[in-house]
Structures are given as structure tokens and as C-alpha cells.
Amino acid sequence: MTVPVLVVGAGPTGLTAAAVLRDLGVPCRVVDRRPGPGIAPKGLVLWSGALECLDRLGVAEKIAETALPLTGGSYWSNGRRLAVARFGGLTGTAFPGPLCVPQPVTERALHARLTELGGTVEWETEATAVAVNRGGPEESVTVTLRSARGEETLTVPWLIAADGARGLVRDSVGIPFEGHTFDRMFLIGDGRLEGAPADAEVQHHIAPDGVLVIVPQPDGHRVFFDMEPDGQTEPPTEELLQRLLDERGPGGLRLHDTWWASRFRVHAKVAPRFREGPVLLAGDAVHAHTTAGGQGLNTGVQDGYDVGWKLASVVRGADPALLDSFEAERRPASVRAVANGDQQTRMWLLRSPAARLLRNTVLRLLSATGLLEKKAIPLLAQLDLDHSMSPAVADLDGAPAVPRALRLGRRSPDLALAPVHGTTARSLHAHLSAGRHTVLVHGDLAAGELAARAAAVVGERGAGDVVRVLWIQPANTAPAELPQDGAGFAVARDAGDALGGAGAPWCAYLRPDGVVAARSGPAGLDDLLSRLPSRPPRITPVPAQGPVLSSPPAPRRPARTPPLSASLERGDPHAARRRRTGGSAT
Template sequence: MTQPTPAREATTADDSRTVLVVGAGPVGLTAACELVRQGARVRLVDALAEPTAQSRAVVIHPRTQEHLAAMGVLDRVEAEGLAITAMELHSGREGTLRVHETTAHVDSRHRRILDLAQPETEAILAGLATGLGIPVERGTSFDGLVQDDDGVTVTLTSPAGTTQHRYGWVVGTDGGHSRVRAAVGTRIEGVFRGQHFLFADVAADTALSPDTIRMFLHPDGIGGAFPMPGGRTRLLFLVDPPEPGAEPTLGQTQRLVDERMAGQWRIGDPRWLTYFEVHHGQVPQYRHGRVLLAGDAAHIHSPAGGQGMNTGIQDAVNLAWKLALVSTGRAAPALLDTYHAERHPVGAAVVRQTNAMTNAVTASGPVAHLRDLALTVLGHVPALSGRLVSAMTETTIAYRRSPAVTGLAGGGRHASPGDHAPDVPGLTTADGAEAWIGDLLRRPGSLLLTTAGDRALLDRLRGALGSLGTVVPVVATAEGAPVDALVDPAGAVARRYGIGDAGLALVRPDGYLGYLSARADDRAVTEYLTDLLHVQRQPA
């Protein structure tokens, strides 16, 4: 029996201090959770009636793990994920390049890659959302928007009917076919025809160790194996363009394993078999007035290197603390322009890099021979392979040219404004417990680390930062130290940050350095907050 079409409600509800997040995949869940953690109000909707069961993104890189640690969920990801400690690139049966301890050169406390199927990652983030009081409103589709200087009127359809609602801001995290992106009149600009791949999520029996990602550079096309927990493996193969409507089969996948990967896996129990055509592109602008785009809604690219979900999650973390300040009236909307300024170049770089990686691994003929020679060189020069892995794991991302950072430049001697804040070892709390700077980011707001010990100055710094974060003294000894101090007997913070014994470092909520100075000056902190972060001081 045909169900009647739900009637459109005539009234428009107004919730202009709320941020609407459209799309509840990993990027949307991260955005919603971080917005609420930083003090904003959020509504989260998704058109799907149920979360995806497809494994999709399986790689979680160290930089993303740093953010998940600050959100308080990395321990669950670690417990459910599979640690990857090496990568291999094979040409035929012989290993062309093996990078042992893949992340030995990575400047992060969390140095290994984790493999975990996307549904499990989403479930962990959805659990965090529930704990923060954010219900995921599923089966609710975004139908359009109209925005003005004061807000955004959005049309949504759910099983209960079609309604209009007014929000202060909208974040589009609704994927590669984003309706939010279309509603603001922009589109992905790039290349929309490319190589075709077969993806398979299968149970895989092999004698090979499960701690290694393996890529096979076969003359007929690349093959790849990404181990996952529970004895499952993500396989990918370059294939000829399939016939319209064709679907891959388990038998076809096993033949590709036999032909290109020396038959080293026996596969079964397919949970996901699909063809995928590589596209590369990006929207020109991430911000459209009161509407902002993140993740696949803003950029699409090859799955080479596992960059997609990681880049999207980092988009969300960068945006959320800024939008939380703006949506709650603590900062002017100009702060949101720094989201585009910082993340658009990162997205463009990922598109370029994944395109180059895809072209390299799918090369044939003389180009493939040159590629194999280059890989051999990489395999014998650890520093070069280390740089490659550091770039792939996204730990080299920095915002040094951002309009939202300033201060003491490192020039290679120490960290610079815009770098991710180094998480140095050897720190303790005043009572002797192990301490990490990254763990302090579980508190909402920024961290203002200072090696200046004058208590009157500490009070002035607390006054300058106000409710925007926490001032953390860094001292050489626990004797007489404030209870909230970090004890750093080796002077590692002063050295890595370049701030000496009387300076300060402002670590933003996304873990990046906003301001560095060798002199702790509360007036300079106030100027940074008002001039570069557009903070609006509330009347006393």
C-alpha cells in the first residue's frame, strides 16, 4: 500500500545558536563531538537509516590517533584495531622495498598505523557522541538551505515529515555526493575519469605476518593487502573498466590473488566486493558564508595511502574549535576564514600526492622500470623512506603560513608556530605521575604552556586566556611546584619549543601551536587572541 506523502510543516523553528552537522560518518561524528566538547550546541542528521556495514576506510594514521587521544577514544581504537609495523612493496615475487618499523621516523607519541574497518571506527565515535548527549538522527535527509547574514534556514525530511528549521551554522560532511555542497552552488573541480579498482573485504588465510601492509607491482596491475582485525583483509586490485552494472565476484578476486600476489592468501566470506573508479578534485572554497564543507564533501581522491578518512577527520578537528568559539559568540566569524586558509592547502596536497602515488603504482613499461629502481634506492636509504612514511602518516602537516599563527620561528632548530605541538617524553605531574601534553588536550580549550615561574605573571596569563583554556606552568622540579604544573627536569619543553626558561607556547585545541614566544607577556597573549583569533571579550 502506498504511504501518503508527509505534509510540509508551515512553521520554521528557530535555533540560531545551534550548529547543524549533515552526515554522520567518521567526519561528521568527529565534528559534532568536537563542537560539543568545545562548548557548542549541535544537531547531527544522516540520510541513512543505519550506519554503513561496508569496511571502506581502514587505515588510521598517527596524526589522526593524536586527535582521537585528545577526544578520549584512542584506547578503544587501539583495543579493537590492528597495529601495522611494516610495509612492503613487491615487484614480482621479490620484495622491492620493505620499510621495517614503518613509523620509526614519525614525530608522534603514537607511531604505528592502526587498521580498523570504518563501521567499527564509526561505532566508537557514535558511542562518544551518545556520551556527549548527541543523538544521531538517522533517516533524516537534507533537502536544501537558504542563508542570510543571521542564519541558515534548512529543509529536512524524516519519517515524521518535512520541516524547516533555522540554524546559526551548517557543516556539510555528507560525502562525495554532498547535497550540502550542491546547495551552496559549488562543485568539485578536478579529474573525474581515472583508473578502476576492485575492493574486497574478505576472510583471508595466509602464512604471512598480519602486521604488514603489502603492495604487489604486477605487470597486469597493482594488488594490495591491508590486514584487519579478526583474520580479515582488505584487498585491492587495478582492473580494466567493468561493464555497466557489473559486480565483482569472490572467484574473480581469488584469481587476482593467485596471479598478482603469488597465491599467498586463500579467501572467503566476502563482506564487501565493489568496483571503485579513482577521481581527484577539490572545491575552490571550504567556507560559504555560514556553511562549511569538510571531508569528501570538500575533496575526493585516490584511496592510495589511506588518506581520505584521516584528512576528513583532521578537517573536522580544525574546524570544530573555531566554529565552537564563533557559534557561542566568543569569537567573530572572521576566525572561520582560517579554516579554509589552513585546510584547503592540505586537501590540495593530498589530491596531488594520492594522484602521483596512484600513477606511480599503476605505471607500466619503462616508467614502471624507473619506479622500481627508485623504490630500490628508497629501500637502502632509511632517511628517504622515513620521509615518505612521515608524509603518508600526515605527521608533517603544519600551518606555518596560516593567518592564525605567529611568534618565534624555529627554522629547524625547534618547533615553529603552525606546527603540531611536540609531545615530549619525560614529563610528570607535580605528584610524580607520567604526563603528556597531548593528554592535557582532553580539557576543552587551548593550553598555554609557560616556563616562566613568577606567580603574579601566571595569574596575569590566566586572566588573559580567561575561559578559552588552561594555563599550565612547566617547572624544573616538583618541589614547591603548583599542583597543576608539568615537571620537566630535562628542560625538554623549553628546548623543543624554543621558548627558553621564561617563555610560553599556546597550543590550540586541535593540538597545533598558535603562538610561541621566548618572553611570557600577558598583553601579547591578549593581542594574539583578539587580533588573530578574533576573540570577542565579554563584558565583566
């Protein structure tokens, strides 16, 4: 067997990365020390950014079948509503609001998709040692795996570490975890909540002695509390949860038939590096979030998607420097998400009467002016990430002709399109499905000729399975048709004139994650095409399984506790920008 990539960890992050790799034609091996897919519903909310990634993998629709669309979030004090932000108003996306769906549903959908793509997960297989090999012509990673078969040692060109906040890989390659752990203990209970409001609004009840969060679920509710540590480590009893509910809730609520409960500490941490040579770290392995805003699962899915398509591109012949953009883009996004959750949690836990009064006043003002909804929802949805300073994006010759709707380094909005010549997709994102690279060419017949040329180059380079060419004709113009067949690319029309009228043709390269990576005029098309994967995967032979020992597996290595040294503020998301312009865990 040959495999260029080993994925350690089969939670949402690892499964997303593995599915993207397989979908883009790159085989990988996936291992996880657990006996099977997760059953604990730790993550509960999927926001638009993660849902778009899952949609391109073909699993969002399946997940949405059993999900509950959340309608808004509100803050309450002394039984009175201080503020509300309505969900569901985001534009330019097929997912205008968040969905409430237990994490195991997402994991099962991703695992099923990986299986469809020919991948498997080796459960009860634990990475016990990881070492980066330097000094040869190419770096590699040697990993020792332990399972019921014994131990095996293998060497792979690339390793994706998605093994969680207490996983082995980050420690093994010498990357610290910077941030802090909250002093308070946090409790969660999932069950039936008699007397709860009928709508699907997330309620935050902030009392002098702590917070109560009520999250509607498809088949019940989640209640969430903080409290002083009491020395207990077992999950909270239903009686304790009910007592806290009575003390902090609006009254008249009864929790029963609890099916899952947990007691844990929350952290706000980000690793200073997301890569160590051929080892790329993603998800909880490099960022630990509080529960506020439900950002951990969402950030991890987007990490997995990003590292998956970028590593697939490199294995298929793209410049290895593309992987430098993984940390350059995903770390600032993680710092922002962690800081947002950290700030929300601190706001919940204010104890000073003066500080609580100020908080409540600010919440009322932000809600009354609409700023809470305008600012908070896009931040949580993670659709507004700016990668314009990334080393993986560039404006090329003739780029000023490209309209503002496609901003460099930003996610492309889901623009309305009209089908032409038998195509059926009615939006830009529908053409971006299945994680392909997209060369977008806009204009009349001359643009069609550019699109045909681009499709021919893609075919000659052997990348037709992962690169699509899309010719978009301007709105309010007669449909143009090439004299030749036009095979190798799709044709659509701009239904809303968002991309400008008939003028000089222009081109844009949309990455598999929908981000505008390059823009050009006709003269820059060759430069734009040079940035795409150019050949079938380069496979490096490695043993699928090393020597199997006759002895049984040794006990698992005790989990290491990350250091609590540096503060979260050391993770500055703007540091990279300044350098360039100057020269849930639980």
C-alpha cells in the same frame, strides 16, 4: 530548543565535528539521511595525525582495542621485493605507526562519544535544500529537512557540511569539485586469505596488467585490484577476486569467506573553496581521494576536528576571522593528501615497460637509501603540516625566547614531562587532552606568577572550561612553588630539557589541535590571552523542528555527479603563501 550549528552528515567527519563542538560546550544538531551508522568498512587505516585528534576526544584507546598495528609497507614485482618502509618509528607522538581498523569501528566510537556528551544523530533525515541568507546584520543558512515526519525548514547561524562527495550542500552553495576520475575500475574484497604472510605488512604487487594490494586486518585481509571497466556494477564475486589474486599475487593464496566486496571508481578532486559564508564544508564533501595510503578517512577526521574547535571558539566569542583559517589550513593539507594518493595510483598503473623499469629502479634506490621510509611515512601520518602562514598564528612580543621545539604554526611534539605538585600527566599531549586551548608558560618562579595571572584572566572571562594554563618548570632545577595556592593551572617539569633551561620566562598558546598558534615573552601575554575564547557560548534561538507536513517524504533527490573539468594541479597548496609574501570517495 536552541542550536547554533547544524551538522549535515554523521560519518567520521561529521561525528568528529559534532563531538568537538559538544565537548567545548556548544550544542549542535546532527542529521544524516542513512538509517544508522555505516556498516561498510570503506576506510581501513588510521594514521598518527587522525589518531591524535581521536585521542583528544577520548576515543582512540577504545578504537585501538580491536585494531591491528601495521608493521610496514612493501612493493613487489615478479615475486621479488623491490622496496620496504617500516612503520612504527615516528617520534614525538603516542602513535608511532598506523592502525588497521575498519571504518565502522571508528564511527561507532565517535557516535558513542557524541552520545556521552549529550548529542544525538537524527537518522533518516535528509537535507533537501540549502540556501545562504545574506543582506541582514548576520549571515545565516536556511535548510529544508525531510524525514518520516515530513518536511521542516529551519534557519541556523552555521552549517557544517560533511555529507560526502555526492552530497547536496556543496552543489547548493555553488562550489565545484575540481580534479579527475581514473579510467580504471577498482575492486575490493574483505575475507580470509589462506597462505598470507603472518606479519602485518601491507604488500603492493605491481604486475604488467595491474596492481594487487594486500592489507592485513584484525580478523582477515583486504585484497584490492584494478581492472579495465567491464560494464558490471555489482560487487565482484569471490571467483573473480581469486582469479585476479592468482594472476598478480605471489602464489599459494586462497581467498574465502568473503564478507564484503565492492566495485568502484576512484577520484582525485579538491574543491576550490571550503567555505561559503556561514557554510563550512569538510571531509569527502570537499576532497575525494584514491585508496592509496588510506588518506581520505584521516584527512576527514582532521577536517572535522579543525572546523569543530574553530567554530566552537567563534560561537564562544572569538573573532569570526578565525574561521578564515579553516580553509587556509585544511585545503593545502587536503591538496597534498589527494596529490600524494594520485601519484601513488598513477605509479601503480604504469603500463609501458620502460616506465615500469624506471619505477622499479627508483623504488629500489629509495628503499636502499632509507629515503622511502624517511619521506613517505611522515607524509602519510600528516604530523608535519605547516600552518606558519595561516592567518590564525602569530609571533608576539618576546617570541624569540621560545625554543625551536615549539615552532610557530606546527604541531607541538609530545614532549616528556615530570609531574609536580600532585599532577599525573607525563607528557605534553596528556595535558592537551579533551580538546582544550592551552596557555603554556615556561620558567621558574616568575613564570609561575605569569601562569597564575593567566589563569585569573581566563577565569574572569568565563572560559575556564575550555582553556587550561600549564606552568612548565625547567629540567635540572629545584621545583618551584608559588606562595599562594596556584589554583586554575597545572604544573609540570620538563623531563628532557627540550624546552630550554632556566632563563627568561616565555609563553605559548597551543590550540586544541596541538598547533602552536602564538608565542610571546611576558610582555606579550595579554595579547596572547586575547586570542582565546572569552565567554560561554552565544546561542541564537532557532526552531528545532519546523512545521511537519502530513504527506509522506518524497523520493530522494538523485545524486549529482561532480564535474570532471579542472585538473588537480589547479589546487596549488603554496598559492596562499605567495599571496601573503607578495603583499574516498567512491
